[in-house]
Amino acid sequence: MTQHKIINVVGAAIVRDGTVLCAQRGPGKSLAGYWEFPGGKIEPHETARGALHREIEEELLCEVEVAQEVCTNEYAYDFGIVRLTTFICHLTGDAPHLTEHAEIRWLHPADMPALDWAPVDQAAVDRIANHPELISQESTQR
Numbered sequence: 001m002t003q004h005k006i007i008n009v010v011g012a013a014i015v016r017d018g019t020v021l022c023a024q025r026g027p028g029k030s031l032a033g034y035w036e037f038p039g040g041k042i043e044p045h046e047t048a049r050g051a052l053h054r055e056i057e058e059e060l061l062c063e064v065e066v067a068q069e070v071c072t073n074e075y076a077y078d079f080g081i082v083r084l085t086t087f088i089c090h091l092t093g094d095a096p097h098l099t100e101h102a103e104i105r106w107l108h109p110a111d112m113p114a115l116d117w118a119p120v121d122q123a124a125v126d127r128i129a130n131h132p133e134l135i136s137q138e139s140t141q142r
């Protein structure tokens with residue numbers, strides 16, 4: 001029997017002016033070329049929100065306020081089962097800077113499904129596209 005470990009991952013749907021930051025995974029990484037929500041693996045001592053705050057600081061060199069959860073979804077890849085929890089996030093300072101992604105695009109919810117998303121991301125993309133009001137709530141810090 002094949003044992004599949006569960007990899008707990010958090011992703012940020014960063015909102016700006018009615019659009020969401022979509023990021024393309026860089027070459028040489030797992031799932032290279034697929035579009036994703038920036039983020040990464042939750043370390044054992046971390047909360048999901050704490051991990052997301054740290055990952056965004058590391059990956060995009062910016063600060064976010066982690067707002068409401070979009071959804072949690074699982075997908076069995078050949079390297080393991082990824083359980084992705086996605087949160088709406090708001091920028092609290094500088095704009096994001098690319099460090100490891102190939103490209104980023106700010107898209108309106110209706111345009112997001114056209115990208116080639118990592119399979120586990122599909123649920124969150126569909127939820128945001130079908131419920132654009134999710135991203136219309138302004139940050140509490142503005």
Ligand SMILES: Nc1nc2c([nH]c(=O)n2[C@H]2C[C@H](O)[C@@H](COP(=O)(O)OP(=O)(O)OP(=O)(O)O)O2)c(=O)[nH]1
Nearest residue numbers: 009011029030036037038039040041082118120121
């Ligand atoms: N950050 C992020 N990872 C995702 C998403 N969708 C998805 O399948 N993944 C996968 C890719 C990775 O296998 C894992 C997240 O780990 P990570 O972002 O820390 O990836 P990493 O570059 O450190 O890991 P790796 O390429 O060495 O496996 O979850 C997503 O929307 N955001």
